[in-house]
Each structure stands twice: as structure tokens, then as C-alpha cells.
Amino acid sequence: MTEDQVRQIFRETGALLEGHFILRSGLRSRQYVQCALALQQMPVVERLGAALAAKVRSLGAATVIAPAMGGLVIGQEVARQLGLRFIFTEKEDGRLVLRRGFTIAAGEPMLVVEDVITKGGRVQETMALVQATGGQVRGVAILVDRSDGGVQLGVPLFSLLTLKVENFPPDQLPPDLSAIPPVKPGGK
Secondary structure (H helix, E strand, O other): OOHHHHHHHHHHOOOEEEEEEEOOOOOEEEEEEOHHHHOOOHHHHHHHHHHHHHHHHHHOOOEEEEEOOOOHHHHHHHHHHHOOEEEEEEEEOOEEEEOOOOOOOOOOEEEEEEEEEOOOHHHHHHHHHHHHOOOEEEEEEEEEEOEOOOOOOOOOEEEEEEOEOOEEOOOOOOHHHHOOOOEOOOOO
């Protein structure tokens, strides 16, 4: 699947938005990718999951782990496509943890899957959790890399779409963004 095909899917599903957005990182942006809008259609999930799975198959992961909420749908589909176990992290007291009886064995080869990264904070937090429990992160697979390839995680990073999106600290907004009320489409 080409980047143009992925971009078209996001446009057709209304997942590629324009305006003034507050990102999870706290930065502001003119563009926002709301992957959940694309991932509500199971045929789309299957196509995107197959494309990501094809990119990471050779990594030899035994388990896919995804941070909730954004990585859940695509993480589970990538695991299904690869025939692997799927687990996820959840927020508890402001940090990501494993719950629900999920465990990671010492040396277990893991693949982290997320929907979108800008600075990579939730992916890094997930990777640190895997490493702290003795697992081994073999790579990271994401639908959309909003960092334009700028995030370095120390493991192979695979994405279906790389975007060059300007991000601004809230106190350094350009005039056009200052004139528009910000929205936080991803929730709290």
C-alpha cells in the first residue's frame, strides 16, 4: 500500500482534519489525523493492518503490545494478521501499566503498535514498560508518523504514512492559529 493510498483512505473517511488542534503532546497544529474515524470501518482496519503486518513480519515478534486507546484497534489487527498474541497497556495513576493479568516473559520479542506519533511519548513509555518487565522491543509499527521521521526510538520504526506537519508550542502560535479556537479531537 502506497502513502498516497493511505492518505486517500484518511481523506475518504474524514480522518484527516484541518483547523487548530491541541495534540496529546501539548503542541498545537493545523492538521490532525483522527485515526478512529478510519478505523471504525473493519474493511479499512483489515487493509491497513495487512499493510503494517507486511512491513514488520520479518522482525520475529511473538507478541504485539499497544498503548490504549489509540493503538488498540490497529494493534489487535496487526497481531491477527501476524498470528501473534496481543496485549495492551492502560493508564493508571497517570502512567501506562499492564493490567488484566497480562505478563511479558523475560526476553519475549515484542512489537509496539500505535496509531499516530508526534513526539513518541506513549510509544516510549510502552517500550520502557516492556524493557522493565524483561521483554525485548524488536520494532515499532504506526499508521501515521506526524514527526516526518524525526522521532528516534532506538529500534526499527515502520509507518504507513509520514506527514510533515508544523507543530507549535501554545505560547508561540502563528497569527492564523491564534485567531481560531483550538479543539482537542482526541479527547482529554
